[in-house]
Amino acid sequence: MTKEYLSIEEVERLALNSKIALTDTELVQMQAEFAVLDARLDRLNALGLDDVKPTYFGNDVKSVLREDKPQQNQTREELFRNVPEQDATDYIIVPAMIEDEEAGA
């Protein structure tokens, strides 16, 4: 069974959950896309999948831990090369995460 269309509010909530703001026009366009996705699900489910095992990985390689020994990778300088905002002591600058009730954000 195809689910009912997601409401515009639900689409907006999904977008904001993924930290994306959509315009009103984009929200309407996206709403139709979910119906397409649901139709895909219906077609797949029609195959009768109850007894089928899912494949989640590209191959069957089992991850193993490598030997725990120190090695030189990137330097601190290299790792900071792409930081958008930093201070002189190599801290990444981000906005305050806890709001101060009296002073505001």
Added chain:
Amino acid sequence: MSFQNETILTLHKKLVNKEVTAVELLDEALAYIQGEAAKFNSFVTLNEEAARKQAELVDAEGVQEGEYLKGIPMAIKDNIVTKDVRTTASSKMLENYESPFDATVVENLIAAGAVIVGKSNLDEFAMGVSTETSYFGASVNPWNSEVSVGGSSGGSAAAVSSGEVLYALGTDTGGSIRQPASFTNLVGVKPTYGLVSRFGAISSVSSLDTVGPMTKTVEEAAIVLQTLASYDQRDMTSLNVKKQNYLENINAGIQGLKVGIVKELVGHKGIASEMEEIMENAVKILQDAGAEVKEISLPHINYSTDTYAILNRGEGVSSLQRYDGIRYGYRTENYNNLEELYVKTRTEGFGDEAKRRIVLGTYITSGDKAHYTAAAKVRTLIKDDFSKAFEDVDVILTPMTGTHAFKLSKGADASEIDDILATGINLAGIPAIAVPGGFINDLPAGIQFIGQALGEEKIFQTAKVYENATKYYETTAEMNGGQ
């Protein structure tokens, strides 16, 4: 000057015989790329300084016979990270990103003496089929500027097909090497999942992503693939298998080889009648060379599109979640709090197609995950279909695309038939090689040979027989009225 009439092997010979130097080849490449070939928009960034150093080093050392890639100009798709030059994934999000390390495939190429001329254009984060979603504009098909060059490795296709470089790396998650190869008369290989390290390839759909070569001929593709392939502890899906020399037996022929034709694709409405003729001709060529061609069944192949679309969005959202404006990449200029920083950074930094896939992927991976689970189950069925087929045949032959390249501006999703022909192979984790199949309305269209996991050698041998009989690579865009 364009390298359209040269191959890695012809230039290798000239380098060995000291008829030309690596620096001269680089200069020729750069002059053409920045001059006449600039209109193809194949490159996002050139790598002139590091390339020159490498070429000078090659000339100082000299090139020995068999060091095929040493001194040869090439391009890296710009979603594969390089230390010497920025890596953008053709996104505003990574416009100024400079990787602190090289991808494993880049390390392997540099060790082989490759001269990396630049980073080639792609659809943003490899999400698209025409390079039209690139932040840096679409690349142009050298065969005809009104049709798409294909994607997402379209910049690589344009760069090789126009003769700007001899070969290029692409990534193939659901046809992104093979479809642009088909649209530009090139050979493109999607290797067995795990054969080539993904370390340093910016993830798009992690369980499907592969890195592979795009070249003009089959032998060149074999040379590049055997250089790329290596076991890599930094990629947890890397296969620990013995390094192969695909060139050694590439002319072994196909006497007694069993080749399968997929019943479900014969007469498919998306396949043009001219492509059916190309297929009939291919069957005849293989039979004449001693192969036995028989019909096989892949009962769930037509479900590849639905399966792929769901897994693509589901895993894709996870790949793009890391771009938050904190540690690297684009950060919005004006924000009052952390939430605003995240939302504005991602809304401004991603293009429309990436945003579309993120929102769809969030839906797929939240709640009961019914879509994702169903798609993962049908992936099993598709994979099992291929395994069963390979009990009867050694290689499977299909068209690579339903017809030639489509007109520009068709949107970021492939036509259904092109998805069916391409994505099933990624879902099954097996290798396939796209080779020039001929011409439809004067535009190239490819066919593909599909092999069992780690069956690269056989598909190279089969493709070589077909190439020897057809020699379509000898027709260049220039000769065919292209630009």
